[in-house]
Amino acid sequence: xxxxxxxxxxxxxxxxxxxxxxxxxxxxxxxxxxxxxxxxxxxxxxxxxxxxxxxxxxxxxxxxxxxxxxxxxxxxxxxxxxxxxxxxxxxxxxxxxxxxxxxxxxxxxxxxxxxxxxxxxxxxxxxxxxxxxxxxxxxxxxxxxxxxxxxxxxxxxxxxxxxxxxxxxxxxxxxxxxxxxxxxxxxxxxxxxxxxxxxxxxxxxxxxxxxxxxxxxxxxxxxxxxxxxxxxxxxxxxxxxxxxxxxxxxxxxxxxxxxxxxxxxxxxxxxxxxxxxxxxxxxxxxxxxxxxxxxxxxxxxxxxxxxxxxxxxxxxxxxxxxxxxxxxxxxxxx
Ligand code: KG4
Ligand code: ZN
Numbered sequence: 001x002x003x004x005x006x007x008x009x010x011x012x013x014x015x016x017x018x019x020x021x022x023x024x025x026x027x028x029x030x031x032x033x034x035x036x037x038x039x040x041x042x043x044x045x046x047x048x049x050x051x052x053x054x055x056x057x058x059x060x061x062x063x064x065x066x067x068x069x070x071x072x073x074x075x076x077x078x079x080x081x082x083x084x085x086x087x088x089x090x091x092x093x094x095x096x097x098x099x100x101x102x103x104x105x106x107x108x109x110x111x112x113x114x115x116x117x118x119x120x121x122x123x124x125x126x127x128x129x130x131x132x133x134x135x136x137x138x139x140x141x142x143x144x145x146x147x148x149x150x151x152x153x154x155x156x157x158x159x160x161x162x163x164x165x166x167x168x169x170x171x172x173x174x175x176x177x178x179x180x181x182x183x184x185x186x187x188x189x190x191x192x193x194x195x196x197x198x199x200x201x202x203x204x205x206x207x208x209x210x211x212x213x214x215x216x217x218x219x220x221x222x223x224x225x226x227x228x229x230x231x232x233x234x235x236x237x238x239x240x241x242x243x244x245x246x247x248x249x250x251x252x253x254x255x256x257x258x259x260x261x262x263x264x265x266x267x268x269x270x271x272x273x274x275x276x277x278x279x280x281x282x283x284x285x286x287x288x289x290x291x292x293x294x295x296x297x298x299x300x301x302x303x304x305x306x307x308x309x310x311x312x313x314x315x316x317x318x319x320x321x322x323x324x325x326x327x328x329x330x331x332x333x334x
Contacts, residue, residue: 005104008049010291012284013037016160023159024149031069038077045290059087060297062094064314065120071313079309090297091307095319097292098254099127104295105281108250112279113241115234115267116319118255118288119145123319124189124237126244127252130299131324136237137189144226145257147193151222154197154204155215165219166260172213172220177203179225181232189237196225227266234267238274249276259283300325 015033019025046052061078064071075091082089098116102108114125114133122145123138142150145162152161157168179199182192200222207214234251242248251271257263264280271278285292305325 005107005295007104007291008051009045010284010289011041011045011048012287012289013041020159023153025067027067027069030067031073034070034073038073042077042081053081053085056081056085056087058082058090058297058301059085060090060092060294060301062097062293063091063311063317064094065317066094066315068313068315071315075311075313083309088301088306089309089311090300090305091311092293092296092300093317093319093322094288094293095121095317096131096133096322097296098286099125099133099319100130100296100299101254101281101285101292102252102279103299104291105285106279108252108279111241111245111247112250112252113234113237115230115237115251115253115258116255117144117230117253117257117263119143119149121255122191122193124233125319126241129324130296130303131322133319133322135318135320136240137191137233139191139193141192141194142197144191144193144230145255147197147222147226148257150197151200151219154201155210155218157215157219162257162260165223166262168216168219169223169262170220172216172218174217174220174224176217177221179203179221181225181229184229184232187236189233189240191229191233193226193229196222196229223260223262227263230263231266231270234270235274238270238276242274247276248274250279251276252279254281254286256287258286 015030018029018033059078059082061074062071063075079089095116099114111126111128114127116123120143122143124136126134148165149161152164157164180195182195183190200218203218238249238251249271253267258280268278303325
């Protein structure tokens with residue numbers, strides 16, 4: 001892809017202060033915060049970009065999957081702008097935003113193998129073109145980000161769990177506690193994380209009061225186990241990808257957990273072993289953000305997609321149920 005790509009504004013409003021007393025995201029609070037802040041955030045983004053509504057060619061908003069209250073507020077806001085300005089509206093699957101981010105950041109061509117690791121998802125997919133995702137495997141229980149969040153809670157590290165576990169792991173000894181590597185070496189590309197979380201819990205119970213050292217060592221052991229499982233499953237997926245496409249990669253990692261430096265480093269080794277490279281977006285574009293939704297919307301808009309304002313928000317919307325925009329077949333290699 002040779003097109004110039006530039007992020008003019010990408011504002012993220014963190015609601016962490018509102019949610020942290022509860023140790024997790026509270027759906028009601030999330031929906032209300034979206035309602036209170038979104039108009040101001042859109043205005044601030046336009047200001048930062050130096051643009052007015054009259055400069056826009058289209059409006060993209062995510063319609064899911066995700067906590068439905070916040071998704072509805074975003075969808076209504078996007079649709080209202082499109083309607084008021086007579087602009088095309090594009091409904092974006094939030095997972096597709098993660099899946100296509102490497103094309104925004106690195107201009108990556110199709111196909112590639114995607115490891116999508118977020119708070120709600122853990123999947124390996126072959127990305128063939130916009131809207132065409134073939135699933136190789138996924139988690140049979142917890143998502144990997146969920147495992148980070150639950151482990152953080154068990155260790156008293158607070159919310160959000162991922163970054164807190166990563167910080168503790170950086171100073172801990174990963175070898176002190178022998179934790180399981182669920183699904184390692186199994187045929188196929190599925191994952192499981194609930195056994196690992198249970199193993200952390202039983203260690204915590206056995207130790208009783210955790211010293212800072214215990215906490216850091218458990219975090220390090222947990223993160224090492226996750227990294228090893230991800231590496232093993234991704235190696236299997238790269239073999240399948242190579243057999244099917246005749247190419248060794250590239251490998252892309254996306255989603256909130258892709259912000260983890262230890263996991264990125266391990267995946268870079270996996271890619272190298274397979275004779276390919278790892279493409280990992282900068283951390284701020286791994287966790288949920290507006291730029292990835294705008295980019296997926298732009299890709300679809302360019303391929304001719306226009307969605308009706310009646311398009312519905314969806315709490316559940318698997319990536320492999322998407323289809324390419326109608327009439328997009330000519331551009332499959334774009
Ligand atoms: O993609 P994302 O922002 O939202 C979802 O779509 O779920 O991912 C959020 C998840 C959370 O579970 C969070 O703990 C995890 O990503 N996460 C991390 C890190 N930063 C965020 N996990 C491990 N290490 C990190 N540095
Ligand atoms: Zn996400």
